[in-house]
Each structure stands twice: as C-alpha cells, then as structure tokens.
Amino acid sequence: MSPAERPPLHESEAPDSTSGLAGFIRSAERRTAAEALAPNRDAVSLEALLGGAAEFATQLTDAMRGESRLHERIACQAGCGWCCHVQVVVSAAEALHVADYLRKSLRPDELERARARVAALHERTRGLSREARADTRLPCALMVDFSCSVHPARPLRCRSWNSLDLERCKAEHEQPRGGHLEIENVQWEVTRAVAAGLGDGIAEHRLDGARLEMTAAIRIALDTPDAEARWRAGEAVFAAAAVE
Numbered sequence: 001m002s003p004a005e006r007p008p009l010h011e012s013e014a015p016d017s018t019s020g021l022a023g024f025i026r027s028a029e030r031r032t033a034a035e036a037l038a039p040n041r042d043a044v045s046l047e048a049l050l051g052g053a054a055e056f057a058t059q060l061t062d063a064m065r066g067e068s069r070l071h072e073r074i075a076c077q078a079g080c081g082w083c084c085h086v087q088v089v090v091s092a093a094e095a096l097h098v099a100d101y102l103r104k105s106l107r108p109d110e111l112e113r114a115r116a117r118v119a120a121l122h123e124r125t126r127g128l129s130r131e132a133r134a135d136t137r138l139p140c141a142l143m144v145d146f147s148c149s150v151h152p153a154r155p156l157r158c159r160s161w162n163s164l165d166l167e168r169c170k171a172e173h174e175q176p177r178g179g180h181l182e183i184e185n186v187q188w189e190v191t192r193a194v195a196a197g198l199g200d201g202i203a204e205h206r207l208d209g210a211r212l213e214m215t216a217a218i219r220i221a222l223d224t225p226d227a228e229a230r231w232r233a234g235e236a237v238f239a240a241a242a243v244e
C-alpha cells in the first residue's frame with residue numbers, strides 16, 4: 001500500500017496476515033502479551049497489558065515513519081469525532097478495560113447515562129454488518145460533546161485511525177463508505193497488527209482473544225458484574241459480541 005492509500009472499507013479489517021511486516025509486528029506483540037500473562041494471568045493488570053500494547057504501537061509507528069513527513073499532515077485533534085460513527089472491533093480485554101475506566105472515572109449518575117447510551121446504541125446496531133453500521137451514521141455511545149470520553153482507555157483500533165484531511169472525514173460522514181478518506185497507513189497498519197498480536201497472545205493463555213463488536217462487548221462488560229473474573233477463568237462471556 002502507498003502511505004496514504006485509504007483502507008478498503010470504512011472500518012476495514014485488521015491486517016490479519018501472518019506474513020510480511022504486519023505478520024512480524026503481530027508476532028512480536030503476541031510474544032510480549034503471552035509473556036506478560038505467563039507468570040500469573042489472573043494477576044496481570046489489563047491497564048498495564050493494554051497500555052504496553054498501545055505504547056509499543058506508538059513507538060513502532062514513530063520508528064517506521066523513517067524519513068516520511070506524511071504524518072505531519074494528520075488533521076486529528078481533541079474534540080473531533082467525525083470518525084467515531086462506525087463499527088469498532090475490540091478484544092474482550094479492551095472492553096473490560098473501557099468498562100473499568102468508566103466505572104472509575106464517572107459518578108454513579110454519569111455511569112448510568114453511559115450505560116443507557118451503550119444499551120440504546122446496541123439495540124439499534126446489533127447484528128448489522130460493518131457496512132450497514134456505517135450507513136446508520138450513529139455516533140459511538142462513548143462520544144460525549146464530540147470527544148471520546150474514554151480517550152486514555154480507548155481501544156487499539158481507535159488509536160489506529162487518523163486522517164490527513166478533516167473535510168474528507170466530514171464528507172465520509174455525510175456519505176458513508178464513499179471512499180473519501182485519506183489516511184497515513186503506517187499508524188493504521190502498525191496499530192492494527194499490534195491489536196491482532198495482542199488477541200493472539202491472550203488466546204495463547206486460553207483466554208477469549210476473539211474479535212468483538214465494541215458496543216455489544218462493552219454492554220456485556222458493564223452489565224455483567226463478574227465479567228472480568230469469568231473472562232479470566234476462561235469463560236466465553238463475550239461470545240454474543242463476536243464478529244467474523
């Protein structure tokens with residue numbers, strides 16, 4: 001892919017290949033995650049595991065940009081949520097981390113409102129294909145005042161998104177799947193390869209590392225008080241949120 005080639009779909013698949021550079025990055029993150037979980041998977045902090053993966057993706061992205069200056073055109077900034085109207089794929093670990101962040105950062109009434117937004121969006125989007133979800137143009141339930149309310153805990157897929165042109169983001173929102181987007185592919189591909197590797201490393205420990213639809217997964221994480229304990233025990237507690 002050329003550096004600025006847009007992804008083939010609005011919320012496209014991770015580079016799931018196990019060959020080439022994406023495969024190498026995926027494999028490196030798989031090993032790192034598996035080793036982090038090895039001493040005692042029940043004691044590993046999700047914040048540390050996911051924070052480490054995000055840091056790895058950031059450092060690798062910076063290193064792989066080399067002499068390219070394309071990223072200097074990235075138009076993303078705080079308070080801009082035009083891209084947050086699509087299906088997002090997460091791991092169970094990420095959904096649990098977001099739910100934990102919400103519980104810790106919100107007052108009880110705010111948490112109830114967040115829970116209600118997640119449930120309402122899930123009712124309107126459950127079972128939709130990625131394409132049909134984009135066509136709804138509905139915002140992510142975690143976006144508040146056009147900003148991500150879980151920014152420090154946002155999933156890796158969200159961290160992969162970037163745009164070289166704000167006007168193209170607006171056009172894509174007006175006409176989903178219109179092929180308007182122009183992105184920097186290094187951030188996009190590296191971060192998604194790390195996300196795939198994280199899922200692999202988690203699955204190596206017989207934990208559910210499957211790809212999940214975010215709204216459904218966070219609803220499960222919020223509504224199931226012992227979701228994390230059951231997930232750590234190897235239960236497929238997020239099975240209803242799985243995507244292909």
Ligand code: SF4
Nearest residue numbers: 084140142143148158
């Ligand atoms: S979690 Fe945050 S960054 Fe990701 S889609 Fe939702 S609002 Fe956007």
